[in-house]
Amino acid sequence: MQLTYLKNVTTLQYNEERCTGCRMCTMVCPHGVFIMENKKAQITNKDQCMECGACMKNCAWDAIQVKAGVGCAAAIIWGRIRGTEPVCGCGDDSSSGNSSSCCG
Amino acid sequence: MNNQQNSCGCKPGKYIITAGGPVKRVSSVFTAQDRWGALKVRIDINRNNYRVTPGLYALNNPDETSPVFISANYKLSFDVLRKSLAGINGWILVLDTKGINVWCAAGKGTFGTEELIKQIKQAELADVVNHKQVIVPQLGAPGVAAHTVKAATGFSVVYGPVRAADLPAFLAAGNKADTAMRKVQFTLRDRFVLTPMEFVGAIRFMAIFFGILLAIQIIRGWNDPFSAVLFSSLISFIPYAGAFITATILFPLLLPILPGRAFALKGWILGLLWAGVYSGLYYLSAGTIEWQPLLPVILIAPALVAFITLNFTGASTYTSLSGVVKEMQYAVPAVIIAAICGAVSLILGQFVFA
Numbered sequence: 128m129q130l131t132y133l134k135n136v137t138t139l140q141y142n143e144e145r146c147t148g149c150r151m152c153t154m155v156c157p158h159g160v161f162i163m164e165n166k167k168a169q170i171t172n173k174d175q176c177m178e179c180g181a182c183m184k185n186c187a188w189d190a191i192q193v194k195a196g197v198g199c200a201a202a203i204i205w206g207r208i209r210g211t212e213p214v215c216g217c218g219d220d221s222s223s224g225n226s227s228s229c230c231g
Numbered sequence: 232m233n234n235q236q237n238s239c240g241c242k243p244g245k246y247i248i249t250a251g252g253p254v255k256r257v258s259s260v261f262t263a264q265d266r267w268g269a270l271k272v273r274i275d276i277n278r279n280n281y282r283v284t285p286g287l288y289a290l291n292n293p294d295e296t297s298p299v300f301i302s303a304n305y306k307l308s309f310d311v312l313r314k315s316l317a318g319i320n321g322w323i324l325v326l327d328t329k330g331i332n333v334w335c336a337a338g339k340g341t342f343g344t345e346e347l348i349k350q351i352k353q354a355e356l357a358d359v360v361n362h363k364q365v366i367v368p369q370l371g372a373p374g375v376a377a378h379t380v381k382a383a384t385g386f387s388v389v390y391g392p393v394r395a396a397d398l399p400a401f402l403a404a405g406n407k408a409d410t411a412m413r414k415v416q417f418t419l420r421d422r423f424v425l426t427p428m429e430f431v432g433a434i435r436f437m438a439i440f441f442g443i444l445l446a447i448q449i450i451r452g453w454n455d456p457f458s459a460v461l462f463s464s465l466i467s468f469i470p471y472a473g474a475f476i477t478a479t480i481l482f483p484l485l486l487p488i489l490p491g492r493a494f495a496l497k498g499w500i501l502g503l504l505w506a507g508v509y510s511g512l513y514y515l516s517a518g519t520i521e522w523q524p525l526l527p528v529i530l531i532a533p534a535l536v537a538f539i540t541l542n543f544t545g546a547s548t549y550t551s552l553s554g555v556v557k558e559m560q561y562a563v564p565a566v567i568i569a570a571i572c573g574a575v576s577l578i579l580g581q582f583v584f585a
């Protein structure tokens with residue numbers, strides 16, 4: 128079953144003119160948001176985007192922009208408390224107290 | 232227990248001599264100790280200290296033509312990889328991700344371009360193998376810019392499948408993943424393995440809830456024997472214990488069939504269902520419906536479930552930052568209002584209209 132989160136919220140933006148057809152975005156996206164059409168990438172299923180940022184990071188031609196982050200309420204709450212960006216606590220060296228389940 | 236920090240924790244192996252120096256050898260075979268360690272991690276024991284020393288490992292019996300797999304220094308990530316590569320000779324280059332799994336570490340950037348470049352150079356990988364390719368797990372892609380790694384090291388990054396279990400098929404297909412191998416899922420099994428962790432994580436909140444109910448009963452029954460106070464506290468805790476179980480075990484399992492898209496909404500609906508079931512059970516045992524014991528439950532229990540399930544967004548594999556921010560704008564105020572109304576009704580019911 129294909130699970131879909133909230134509609135029309137993703138910050139994903141794609142500039143087709145910059146696409147060189149390298150296919151990287153179609154390979155890194157964990158939700159199949161990009162497909163190839165006429166030797167260019169196309170967004171096919173925008174509401175599946177979880178803003179992980181893999182496509183942007185691996186696009187050598189800056190054709191993709193997205194405000195990447197973690198879709199994790201605990202991270203957002205802790206970010207607000209600390210006044211930082213939402214970061215997964217994960218109980219690593221830099222933070223304690225938040226051992227949220229996002230790091231299983 | 233052995234010191235995970237200084238070893239990979241898997242079968243003590245010999246060293247293999249390469250042009251880049253000696254490399255520790257590991258096997259694909261899982262020991263009882265590996266299984267026990269994995270089980271403990273799933274129930275939140277020693278979870279943040281389950282690590283592998285970063286660096287290069289020889290898996291089974293590799294030579295200079297063997298593929299190089301990149302992994303995180305979370306032992307569970309490392310173990311899944313070597314177990315999936317049974318019968319395959321290869322090299323495993325472990326990045327220092329501070330004991331965090333690949334996907335989370337990629338999001339933070341610790342499983343990232345710089346660390347990968349650093350480890351490739353430190354391991355003198357160019358001397359160990361005669362090819363110029365590293366296989367990076369696809370879920371590491373949010374942290375790794377393949378083109379930057381190539382420019383800095385000469386090694387091209389090939390993204391492997393999402394699941395390590397698909398690696399043999401990926402290798403057999405000439406390092407190509409099909410569409411299904413590239414997609415993250417969130418199957419019943421995936422959700423089921425998260426439930427112990429969710430439940431254990433909620434225990435402290437359950438203790439706080441029980442403490443509050445105990446305090447109320449102590450004040451109410453100041454002259455009663457403590458056993459009676461404890462008994463009435465336990466009775467009044469039942470609906471909330473049920474809410475915790477609903478949120479941490481039932482919710483993950485039922486996620487796809489619950490109505491709505493927002494996690495808090497799905498949770499609230501499930502919480503209302505539990506409050507309804509509890510009210511029904513109460514009526515069956517007491518023979519009457521009274522607001523004093525039931526109204527606080529109907530207000531607090533669903534809000535509690537919604538708050539816990541809102542946090543399950545972090546464990547899910549398909550929620551976005553923008554989406555969670557949006558749902559929190561509604562969910563957090565709703566939870567706070569319901570909790571305050573519930574607390575007021577609880578105090579009124581116990582002390583004013585008792």
